[in-house]
Amino acid sequence: MEEADPQYGLLGQMMAQPGQRAELVAILSEGTGEMPGNIAYLIGEDSANPDAIWIVELWDSKEAHAASLNLPSVQDAIKKGRPLIAGFGTRAEFRPVAKAGA
Amino acid sequence: MEEADPQYGLLGQMMAQPGQRAELVAILSEGTGEMPGNIAYLIGEDSANPDAIWIVELWDSKEAHAASLNLPSVQDAIKKGRPLIAGFGTRAEFRPVAKAGA
Numbered sequence: 001m002e003e004a005d006p007q008y009g010l011l012g013q014m015m016a017q018p019g020q021r022a023e024l025v026a027i028l029s030e031g032t033g034e035m036p037g038n039i040a041y042l043i044g045e046d047s048a049n050p051d052a053i054w055i056v057e058l059w060d061s062k063e064a065h066a067a068s069l070n071l072p073s074v075q076d077a078i079k080k081g082r083p084l085i086a087g088f089g090t091r092a093e094f095r096p097v098a099k100a101g102a
Numbered sequence: 103m104e105e106a107d108p109q110y111g112l113l114g115q116m117m118a119q120p121g122q123r124a125e126l127v128a129i130l131s132e133g134t135g136e137m138p139g140n141i142a143y144l145i146g147e148d149s150a151n152p153d154a155i156w157i158v159e160l161w162d163s164k165e166a167h168a169a170s171l172n173l174p175s176v177q178d179a180i181k182k183g184r185p186l187i188a189g190f191g192t193r194a195e196f197r198p199v200a201k202a203g204a
Contacts, residue, residue, distance in 0.1 A: 009146045011113060011156060013194070029200040042160075044111045044196030054113060054196045056158050058144075090192045092115070094146030094156045098131040 013089030031077025037064025115191030133179025139166025
């Protein structure tokens with residue numbers, strides 16, 4: 001299998017409503033499984049803030065990411081997840097330039 | 103091959119001295135290839151700040167990450183890289199809870 005070569009990356013912090021982090025993670029995981037052009041969609045629970053999560057995404061291209069926002073599964077996740085979101089923190093776009101490890 | 107199951111994640115922004123980003127990326131990539139317990143070590147060029155990079159790391163455990171800081175290759179990279187680093191931005195530890203994509 002040819003090694004993926006992501007050209008577009010996105011990371012951001014999202015704050016859930018108090019006590020709703022696990023539910024938000026479940027909704028986001030469900031809606032983001034099959035997105036054309038997506039190489040990685042990683043969700044992590046912030047270790048310092050019990051309501052915060054971090055999302056790190058790798059994509060074939062910025063366009064693939066933009067297109068994913070129109071997928072029914074993603075639209076559904078956004079609709080379900082929105083009431084559980086209290087706010088957003090750091091957000092950054094990046095160009096993946098090196099990747100080591102498994 | 104069994105799917106890796108990272109229990110510890112770390113992400114952070116690092117600012118290079120002006121014009122030194124590519125050199126810093128090269129040094130970091132070189133020194134972080136073989137780190138026991140490391141599942142992913144991703145470096146991305148910040149799209150908004152020409153001197154900034156983002157590093158996203160996934161590890162078997164927090165202890166594995168701590169131990170890596172004593173590896174000769176990592177110590178060497180830190181020594182070589184330090185003069186090229188102008189500062190640090192956002193930093194967060196997280197527990198990976200979901201991962202989709204390739």
